[in-house]
Amino acid sequence: MTRTINLRNSLLFAAALFAAILVIPQFAHATDQQDVAGAVRAKLNKSQFKDVHVNVDANGVATLSGTVGDYENKADADKIVHKVKGVTAVRNDIQVAGPDVSDAQLKKTLLDKLTYVSMGYGSTFDAITLEVQNGVVTLGGHSHDYPNRDSALAVVSTTPGVKDVIDNIEVDPVSPMDWNIRLAVARAVYGYPSLNRYAIDPAQPIRISVQNGNVELYGVVDSQADKDVAYMRANSVPGVFSVKNYLQVAGQPGEKQQ
Numbered sequence: 001m002t003r004t005i006n007l008r009n010s011l012l013f014a015a016a017l018f019a020a021i022l023v024i025p026q027f028a029h030a031t032d033q034q035d036v037a038g039a040v041r042a043k044l045n046k047s048q049f050k051d052v053h054v055n056v057d058a059n060g061v062a063t064l065s066g067t068v069g070d071y072e073n074k075a076d077a078d079k080i081v082h083k084v085k086g087v088t089a090v091r092n093d094i095q096v097a098g099p100d101v102s103d104a105q106l107k108k109t110l111l112d113k114l115t116y117v118s119m120g121y122g123s124t125f126d127a128i129t130l131e132v133q134n135g136v137v138t139l140g141g142h143s144h145d146y147p148n149r150d151s152a153l154a155v156v157s158t159t160p161g162v163k164d165v166i167d168n169i170e171v172d173p174v175s176p177m178d179w180n181i182r183l184a185v186a187r188a189v190y191g192y193p194s195l196n197r198y199a200i201d202p203a204q205p206i207r208i209s210v211q212n213g214n215v216e217l218y219g220v221v222d223s224q225a226d227k228d229v230a231y232m233r234a235n236s237v238p239g240v241f242s243v244k245n246y247l248q249v250a251g252q253p254g255e256k257q258q
Helices: 002-043 071-082 103-117 146-157 176-190 224-235
Strands: 052-056 061-068 089-092 127-133 136-143 164-167 207-211 214-218 242-245
Touching: 002 052, 002 061, 002 071, 061 071, 071 089, 071 146, 071 164, 103 127, 103 146, 127 146, 127 207, 136 146, 136 207, 146 164, 176 207, 176 214, 176 224, 214 224, 224 242
Parallel strands: 061 089, 136 164, 214 242
Antiparallel strands: 052 061, 127 136, 207 214
8 A cells, every 4th residue: 555655656746747847948938038028128228219019939039019210210229139149030020100201202302312422532433223112212233332332321221201221232342453443444434525524513423333344334414425435435444344334314214235
């Protein structure tokens, strides 16, 4: 009888121990989730994130929801949460609750801002494009370096009415050969008498992009003759492998020329 009771007690103890082994990891896992979520909330404890909500799942994926005042705050929240220990990924569902601006007006505002960001000697070698759809801004084209690309992104991110930003800007390769070709093409194009007037307004130059010896021309010129001459002058530079002429003639649709 005593042996039976001892056996029964042993079985009950083993069952309880097994149950505890199962429960403890689940409890610890839940505690870890709470700790990560708490750490995320602590990092976002700033006035611009007061309407942002956080949820962290069992895999460490942090989902951000709620609203912020402008797109820059949405992007900042994403960067901050990515750096929190224990976060494996971020799902950013934050909505930008800033003013509603029509796509046409927003595009005009951004083009004006980017025009004057993209001024100056080095920016002649940037050709950044912009499209707007339902407040979502897509930046494309080329930049000759990362600082200029980042400046364009910063301008767009802080503009009221922007709901989201898609960065498709290509940063051209960095090489002494390409840099020398940029300078040589600029001298060839702007040094020609009928084209040097495009250097007078630094906000609207003929823009020159170079990738591994391949040249692309962007911007707006006054006539087909100016477009053709710019192409020929660029194509005459030693070391240039090819020239694509994306210059637009004022009042006419753009054409591609090999």
